[in-house]
Amino acid sequence: MTSSENRSDTQSAAEREAVRRRAEALMEREQAERLYEADTDRDGEQFDRTERAALRRVAGLSTELADVTEVEYRQLRLERVVLVGVWTEGTLEDAENSMAELAALAETAGSEVLDGVYQRRDQPDPATYIGSGKALELREIVQSTGADTVVCDGELSPAQLIHLEDVVKVKVVDRTALILDIFAQHAKSREGKAQVSLAQMQYMLPRLRGWGQSLSRQMGGGGAGASGGGMATRGPGETKIELDRRRIREKMAKLRREIADMKKGRDTKRQERRRGQVPSVAIAGYTNAGKSSLLNRLTGAGVLVENALFATLDPTVRRAQTPTGRAYTLADTVGFVRHLPHHLVEAFRSTMEEVGDSDLILHVVDGAHPDPESxxxxxxxxxxxxxxxxxxxxVVVNKADAADPLVVQRLLRQEKHAIAVSARTGEGIDKLLAIIDAELPRPEVEVHALVPYDRGSLVARVHAEGELLAAEEHTAHGTLLHALVSPALAAELEPFHAVGAAGATDA
Known part of the structure; x- marks a missing residue:
């Protein structure tokens, strides 16, 4: 055998061995794939492959907001709470009344109040609201009661919220967030929901929490070309917290536009009432003072009455009549509360305009409250x-049937225009109606008119909008009226002017 033949046989054997090894490797890979697909027992290598293949993004853990309403403080889940307050001014009784009101707010939000503490200080501690030592004591109270939330009787800064939470190790909510949550639960109309959402976003905007530049959303500018300019030239871009804030501002701008559009519709209705010279009365007062009960008693409106704070958020306007037959509108408005958050005052300003545009305010106060003057x-x-x-x-001192008579008399002495009533029993309602009739603006133009029978609508308007000074007379030529009316209605009656009964006969 020649040397060339030996080299050829050696090469063929090497090639055959290489082919055999490739075939074995292919068979092993195919077998591994079959085992993987069949989900049977596998060796360590195959188990590691399965683990890598099973790695998936867990739903719900993304920091990307599907909606700005998902940010913290949008909705509270209050269950078992401890109240804490800082008493900076006033008497001990004032501090206790404020804490009792906070407890009522917490219960209205659906929570169970386990304990309440307050501290005498010249001003709240800038770091933890109540001071580091008292914060440690509060943590012990929270742990012993099993509370899951601390509610503070004041508006806390973002730093105070964070620091106090770090100490007590549970959720901390301030008075403003609590009131916002109650409003969110009770808002029913489209406008009411929009106003509450706007107020919540105004509150939460400076309180968003994030991790700063570690959550950059994109590479910043600063370099030429698609690569952004190379190392040390790229900024962090828009961080996650900045993105959230921008999206909230955009949502707030949209809500303001929607509220402005809804305000136009209410302004139109108000202008129509003004054009018809229908006087308006607004019921205002502290929350849970009995405003809706009074509206129902005066008009039979059937508005929701509930022994809860802020049961009424959406303004209700009803038509009513005085004992003399004069028509007027009666508007029930949102209740007020001590230290009402300015976010809410601003957001509900459009609805509160019912109070500003009214001719008379019925200021309802709870006569049975421990501190009605405040x-x-x-x-x-x-x-x-x-x-x-x-x-x-x-000033309408309501709940006179349940109030201390001495307190009611004190209020009646202090307030120049005041009356005691009970919307529940009807006590004093007739006197209140008479006062409303006397206080409403009266028509100023005196007219004598003989209105033809085919213009009966004008006679009806005189009855509804004006005030008859003498009984109407029915003559052969029409209805003779002597009344006080508005200048607009007087102009419409001018063609039918008559001196009196004799004038009507001559006509």
Missing amino acids: QLASVRQVIGEVGAGKVPEI
């Missing part, structure tokens, strides 16, 4: 903020 002061502050400070006011 309620009066709080409501008047908000009334001034919405530009209704100069509207005539009647």
Whole structure:
């Protein structure tokens, strides 16, 4: 055998061995794939492959917001709470009343109040609201009661919320967030929901929490070309927290436009009532003072009445009549509360305009409340903020059947225009109707008119909008009227002017 033949046989054997090894490797790979697909027992290598293949994005863990309403503080889940307050001014009784009101707010939000503490300080601690030592004591109370939330009787800064949560190790909510949550639960109309959402976003915007530049959404500018300019030239771009804030601002702008559009419709209805010279009365007052009950008693409107704070958020306007037959509108408005968050005052300003545009305000106060004077002061502050400070006011001391008679008499002495009533029993309602009739603006133009029978609509308007000074007479030529009416209605009656009964006969 020649050397060339030996080299050829050696090469063929190597090639055959290579082919055999490739075939074996292919068979092993195919076998592994079959085992993997059949989900049978497999060796360590195959188990590792399965683990890598099973790695999936877990739903719900993404930090990307599907909607800005998902951010923290949008909705509270209050169950078992401990209340804490800082008493900076006033008497001990004032502090206890404020804490009792906070407890009522927490219960209205659907929580169970386990305990309540307050501290005397010149001003709240800038770091933890109640001071580091008291915060540790509060943590012990939270742990012993099994509470899951701490509710503070004041509006806390973002830093105070974070620091206090770090100490007590449970959720911390301030008074403003609590009221916003109650409003969110009770808003029913499209406008009410939009107003609450706007107020919530105004509150949450400075309180968004994030991880700063570690959550950059994109590479920043600063370099030429598609690569962005190379190392040390790219900025962090828009961080996650900045993106959330921008999206919330965009949503707030959209809500403001929607509220403005809805306001136009309400303004149109108000202008129509004005054009018809129908006087308007607004019921205002502290939350849970009995405003809706009074509206039902005066008009039979059937508005929701509930022994809860902020049961009414959407304004209700009903038509009513005085004992003398004069028509007027009666509007039930959202209740006020001590330290009402300015976010809510701003968001509900359009609805509160019912108070500012009214001819008369029925300021309802709960006569059975431990401190009705502070309620009066709080409501008047908000009334001034919405530009209704100069509207005539009647103080209606409600719940007279349950109140201390001495307290009722004290209020009646302190307030110049006040009356005690009970919307539940009807006590004093007839006197209140008479006062409303006397206080409403009266028509100013005196007319004598002989209205033809085919213009009966004008006679009906005189009855509804004006005030008859003498009984109407039915003559052969029409209805003779002597009444006080508005200038607009007087102009329509001018063609039918008559001196009196004799004039009507001559006509």
